[in-house]
Amino acid sequence: MSDLQAQIIGKLRGGIYKRGFLLALIVVFYVLLITNLEYVPTRLSAMSIIKSAFPPDWSYAGSVFKGMMESINMAVVGTVMAAVLAIPFGFLAAFTVTGKKGSQLTKTLLNADRSFPELLLAIIFVRAVGLGPFAGVLALGLHSIGTLGKLYSEVVEAIDPNPVEGVRATGANSVATTWFAVLPQVLPEFVSYALYRFEINVRAATVLGFVGAGGIGKPLILNISYRNWDKVAMIMIVIVVAVTLIDAISGWLRSKLV
Amino acid sequence: MIRLENVTKNFPGGVQALKDVTVEIEDGDFVVIVGMSGAGKSTMLRCINRLVEPTSGLIYIDGVDITKVRGNDLRKVRAKIGMIFQTFNLVKRSSVLKNVLSGRLGRTPTWRALLGLFPESDIELAIECLDKVEIRDKALVRADQLSGGQQQRVSIARALCQEPDIILADEPVASLDPPTSHVVMRDLKRINRELGITTLVNLHFIDLATEYADRIIGLREGELVFDGPASEVDEKTFAEIYGRPIREDDLRGGVVEDSSTDELAGSGAYSD
Amino acid sequence: MLTVTSRSTLAEMKAQQNKGLLARHPWHFALLVFALVYGWSFMKLEVDPIMFLKGFPQMGGLLRRMWPPDWAYIPAMIGPLAETAQMALLGTTFGGILAVPTVLMAARNVNSNRGIYLAARTVMNFIRTMPDILLAALFVPVLGVGPLAGAAALTLFSFGIICKLSSESIEAIDPGPLEAMDAVGSGKLSQIAFAVVPQILPQFTAHVLYVLEINVRVAGILGMVGAGGIGMWLNTSMALFQYRKAAAIILMFFVSVMLIDYASRKLRERLI
Numbered sequence A: 001m002s003d004l005q006a007q008i009i010g011k012l013r014g015g016i017y018k019r020g021f022l023l024a025l026i027v028v029f030y031v032l033l034i035t036n037l038e039y040v041p042t043r044l045s046a047m048s049i050i051k052s053a054f055p056p057d058w059s060y061a062g063s064v065f066k067g068m069m070e071s072i073n074m075a076v077v078g079t080v081m082a083a084v085l086a087i088p089f090g091f092l093a094a095f096t097v098t099g100k101k102g103s104q105l106t107k108t109l110l111n112a113d114r115s116f117p118e119l120l121l122a123i124i125f126v127r128a129v130g131l132g133p134f135a136g137v138l139a140l141g142l143h144s145i146g147t148l149g150k151l152y153s154e155v156v157e158a159i160d161p162n163p164v165e166g167v168r169a170t171g172a173n174s175v176a177t178t179w180f181a182v183l184p185q186v187l188p189e190f191v192s193y194a195l196y197r198f199e200i201n202v203r204a205a206t207v208l209g210f211v212g213a214g215g216i217g218k219p220l221i222l223n224i225s226y227r228n229w230d231k232v233a234m235i236m237i238v239i240v241v242a243v244t245l246i247d248a249i250s251g252w253l254r255s256k257l258v
Numbered sequence B: 001m002i003r004l005e006n007v008t009k010n011f012p013g014g015v016q017a018l019k020d021v022t023v024e025i026e027d028g029d030f031v032v033i034v035g036m037s038g039a040g041k042s043t044m045l046r047c048i049n050r051l052v053e054p055t056s057g058l059i060y061i062d063g064v065d066i067t068k069v070r071g072n073d074l075r076k077v078r079a080k081i082g083m084i085f086q087t088f089n090l091v092k093r094s095s096v097l098k099n100v101l102s103g104r105l106g107r108t109p110t111w112r113a114l115l116g117l118f119p120e121s122d123i124e125l126a127i128e129c130l131d132k133v134e135i136r137d138k139a140l141v142r143a144d145q146l147s148g149g150q151q152q153r154v155s156i157a158r159a160l161c162q163e164p165d166i167i168l169a170d171e172p173v174a175s176l177d178p179p180t181s182h183v184v185m186r187d188l189k190r191i192n193r194e195l196g197i198t199t200l201v202n203l204h205f206i207d208l209a210t211e212y213a214d215r216i217i218g219l220r221e222g223e224l225v226f227d228g229p230a231s232e233v234d235e236k237t238f239a240e241i242y243g244r245p246i247r248e249d250d251l252r253g254g255v256v257e258d259s260s261t262d263e264l265a266g267s268g269a270y271s272d
Numbered sequence C: 001m002l003t004v005t006s007r008s009t010l011a012e013m014k015a016q017q018n019k020g021l022l023a024r025h026p027w028h029f030a031l032l033v034f035a036l037v038y039g040w041s042f043m044k045l046e047v048d049p050i051m052f053l054k055g056f057p058q059m060g061g062l063l064r065r066m067w068p069p070d071w072a073y074i075p076a077m078i079g080p081l082a083e084t085a086q087m088a089l090l091g092t093t094f095g096g097i098l099a100v101p102t103v104l105m106a107a108r109n110v111n112s113n114r115g116i117y118l119a120a121r122t123v124m125n126f127i128r129t130m131p132d133i134l135l136a137a138l139f140v141p142v143l144g145v146g147p148l149a150g151a152a153a154l155t156l157f158s159f160g161i162i163c164k165l166s167s168e169s170i171e172a173i174d175p176g177p178l179e180a181m182d183a184v185g186s187g188k189l190s191q192i193a194f195a196v197v198p199q200i201l202p203q204f205t206a207h208v209l210y211v212l213e214i215n216v217r218v219a220g221i222l223g224m225v226g227a228g229g230i231g232m233w234l235n236t237s238m239a240l241f242q243y244r245k246a247a248a249i250i251l252m253f254f255v256s257v258m259l260i261d262y263a264s265r266k267l268r269e270r271l272i
Helices: A003-035 A046-053 A058-092 A095-115 A118-129 A133-157 A161-169 A174-211 A217-225 A229-257 B041-048 B071-079 B096-106 B110-115 B120-132 B148-161 B178-195 B206-212 B235-242 B258-267 C004-018 C026-044 C049-065 C071-105 C114-128 C132-143 C147-171 C175-184 C188-225 C230-239 C243-271
Strands: B002-011 B015-025 B030-034 B056-061 B081-084 B166-170 B198-203 B215-220 B223-229
Touching (some): A003 B120, A046 A229, A046 C132, A058 A095, A058 A217, A058 A229, A058 C026, A095 C243, A118 A133, A118 C188, A174 A229, A217 A229, A217 C132, B002 B041, B015 B041, B015 B223, B030 B041, B030 B206, B071 B081, B071 B096, B071 C175, B081 B148, B081 C175, B096 B120, B096 B148, B096 C175, B110 C188, B120 B148, B148 B178, B148 C175, B166 B178, B178 B206, B215 B235, C071 C114, C071 C147, C071 C230, C071 C243, C114 C147, C132 C147, C132 C188, C147 C188, C188 C243
Parallel strands (some): B030 B198, B030 B215, B081 B166
Antiparallel strands (some): B002 B015
16 A cells, blocks of 8 residues: 555545544534423324314315415515515615615614514514504515515626616616616516515415414414314415415416516 | 447437447457447447447347346446546546545445445555546545546546446547547557456547547447448548548547657646 | 618517517516506505504504613523524424435436425425414424424424425536446445535535524524424513513524524635
8 A cells, every 4th residue: 555545545534533523522412402302291192183183174264265365465565565665775785886884784784674573573563553464564564675675685786787887878867777777687586586575475474363463373373272173274274275376376477587 | 248239229209329230349349439429329338338228129248138137236237337428527526536436336335435434445446546547646636626638537547446347438538628638548548458448439539539449330320330440441431431521620630749748647737 | 761670670570569469568467467466455454554653653652661671681581592592403403304315305307216206396395385483383282382392393494495495406416427426336325425415515505504594583483382492481571561571582582693693604604
């Protein structure tokens, strides 16, 4: 065995030992994490729940539908509101528009907004405008401005500067330049991201009802606490079907855009 | 010994890539397969290790019909056949050594492979193979840091690491420049001479074919139209194989002298 | 004065006129549909902007009652905060572990078995439809109140997201190395380990870190349905009208989010 061979084998073996040791540490860490999970055991078993969930309560479907529709409506209005309001933020957060400091500031602001869980916002808004879907709309909308603003800013930063130069060179002012050179590049992507956010917001909307902000969340959480598993199953079915459909439509629309 | 009997390959869509090809290749032969693009060269090569399934016909390797082999037995057959691709097919993010070691995967138990615990003998073998193509100093370098010619030499090393009986090379030099092409062809020829590995090379450069082949097989539109020693071949024969007069882009060009190439190859001084 | 070019443009325009109304103005049609959907939703919700304005002072009142946060409460929050982080970490890890085989099975360029592919895709799509809090609300009756339910919910939630993101990466890999591993006679698992994993590892890691960031934000809330972590305390304090305690909790939550974001960014820089 030549020197090089011995050297390489030594390096490889050493690397394996190091990695093995690291892995062992991580495994120990995780075992500790898992065994320290406290919980209050229930008197229910998963089996009994599943058994009483089937067959689902089909008669309940009508009111589930209405509830789901309300959630979807909430998501539509909330997302549109956010999609529009996020546009100026998107530009402000792009370093090609406001420079390093300005964009950093806006991005931090947007980040804070993103981090604010929708459920929390919903609670606050329920206090402000009362129970019902309006609070949900506001919560969804306000939260989405954060994510959409950040995504928009990435689009703005990535635009092709050549058409902008071209339009500017004809003597157009900033507004006209934006309208003719920037917007056509940027709008399809904006809409695509808005649709993506819509898909997520539909899911979020189903849950906001937990705190009284409208939609199917309220009946859902009530039925869970009353252990009406067949009704819960019905609601779940409607949610899964609706979300899958909306995802499919939205996905198709998005593929047509970009 | 490799024997193809009446091998035919039809692709969906009506393309007949191989039509009733029958040919016999002796152990230790250095055979170059020529023909225009689409003549069926690549298909024929890939039938031998069954990356492509022949529609009909038989293929014997050392007396065993490999068209019927499946599962583990197929893997064993493939382990003894090394393949070199036009696009090198190395794992770009992995080191040269890891790429060469992957040649042993046909014989390595899965658990060893997944943990990366190749036996020492495998690692020694891999380094020896790197030696044979004069690239051992790049052993721990990431594959995508190498030039095209160096990458192809790594893939030759990978094939060697399989300790194969047969090497199949599918347009090994099409992505390389003329001097490097000659280096790679010389390496293949040298390996064939020194280790006695049966070598089949697809080329569409006829000057490389005449320079390096012992035997030449010509395909046109899926049919075998020529099979004979390289010494019997001239430009007219090629024109017949191609079915048209020979053009300049059928030639590789750029002959390099032996001794100077050795120097350059060792120091990696020229760019590929 | 009509040149040749303008004549052909005229012909094009005439052809355009003959297309259907819809095809000629796809954007206008889309806008119409959109306006209809939006208007309908808006009306259905009986949204009252006046209420919104009236509600401001109420919101203000709430926020005033939350200030200043109850600083003394913060040390008591460290335990629940750690629990929240525990849930997020476990959920991300196990979600990722479950995602690896699933996403490989759901990639057509890796898995040739159609049945397994469809099964994997269906599972993926089904789990992806459910938001985090919903999963938590479903797990609490089964696994009891506490972070176990939260960790389980986050596992499935992470699984869904990681699968979606990674399946797009896998479909975009270079098929060459995979073909080479096939030619070497490697088993399927080894092929994946040597040819697929190195190509997608950086992206997969980025996805996992991204999901970790989401989970940390989400884990804080899961407690509101009883799934452990800081959320449960938030619930209690809000229910008892202890707004200043609630404010302290929210503050701590933000701090922990920022810390983990920072750590995740540093980790990502070191890996790439």
